[in-house]
Amino acid sequence: EVQLEESGGGLVQPGGSLRLSCAASGFTFSSYEMNWVRQAPGKGLEWVSYIRYTGDTLYYADSVKGRFTISRDNANNSLYLQMNSLRVEDTAVYYCARATPGYWYFDLWGRGTLVTVSS
Amino acid sequence: SYVLTQPPSVSVAPGKTARITCGGNNIGSYSVHWYQQKPGQAPVLVMYYDSDRPSGIPERFSGSNSGNTATLTISRVEAGDEADYYCQVWYSSSDQPVFGGGTKVNVL
Numbered sequence: 001e002v003q004l005e006e007s008g009g010g011l012v013q014p015g016g017s018l019r020l021s022c023a024a025s026g027f028t029f030s031s032y033e034m035n036w037v038r039q040a041p042g043k044g045l046e047w048v049s050y051i052r053y054t055g056d057t058l059y060y061a062d063s064v065k066g067r068f069t070i071s072r073d074n075a076n077n078s079l080y081l082q083m084n085s086l087r088v089e090d091t092a093v094y095y096c097a098r099a100t101p102g103y104w105y106f107d108l109w110g111r112g113t114l115v116t117v118s119s
Numbered sequence: 120s121y122v123l124t125q126p127p128s129v130s131v132a133p134g135k136t137a138r139i140t141c142g143g144n145n146i147g148s149y150s151v152h153w154y155q156q157k158p159g160q161a162p163v164l165v166m167y168y169d170s171d172r173p174s175g176i177p178e179r180f181s182g183s184n185s186g187n188t189a190t191l192t193i194s195r196v197e198a199g200d201e202a203d204y205y206c207q208v209w210y211s212s213s214d215q216p217v218f219g220g221g222t223k224v225n226v227l
Binding site: 035037044045046047050059061095097103104105106107109110111112 | 150160167
């Protein structure tokens with residue numbers, strides 16, 4: 001079955017760090033570009049970060065630039081998001097989402113993992 | 120940055136047609152994609168490149184894009200279509216995808 005599964009969410013204090021993972025299965029992970037998209041409680045979708053299928057091109061939303069780092073391990077079919085200096089406003093469900101190279105839409109999403117930043 | 124504007128909600132009776140708009144400056148020059156999100160679930164792609172439907176999406180869903188408005192149309196609305204719908208474009212000027220604020224479709 002083609003799927004993405006996020007993990008690593010939880011409760012963290014402001015200023016803390018968390019590392020999210022996304023496990024891919026059922027497709028050739030190394031052929032796809034990957035993204036993180038988040039959704040604050042009761043709010044809309046916000047794109048967070050992108051990584052090219054080769055891992056050599058990275059993009060970030062201004063709201064997380066300098067604090068979050070996206071990476072991937074194609075050998076282990078995994079995507080990561082290292083989140084540092086977390087803020088209350090980073091509280092959200094974080095989804096990993098797949099895109100075909102050159103096609104800027106997300107055709108496969110995981111179920112998401114909740115990150116709560118609170119003291 | 121590029122802003123996409125959607126109405127907060129649209130209400131429609133079963134069997135009727137729902138039209139969800141997505142406004143943006145010269146959005147007709149961009150490719151627009153649409154997602155459906157039901158409560159507690161991940162988003163699902165329902166339309167890409169303005170008017171292409173992924174496999175498994177009913178023909179009742181159609182899309183158009185021209186000028187400053189893109190539209191997702193749901194014909195013969197069913198109770199199961201009740202969800203939030205988001206439009207999205209790739210904004211090349213800042214190398215990032217942009218989402219609209221979302222529209223909640225209420226089936227009366």
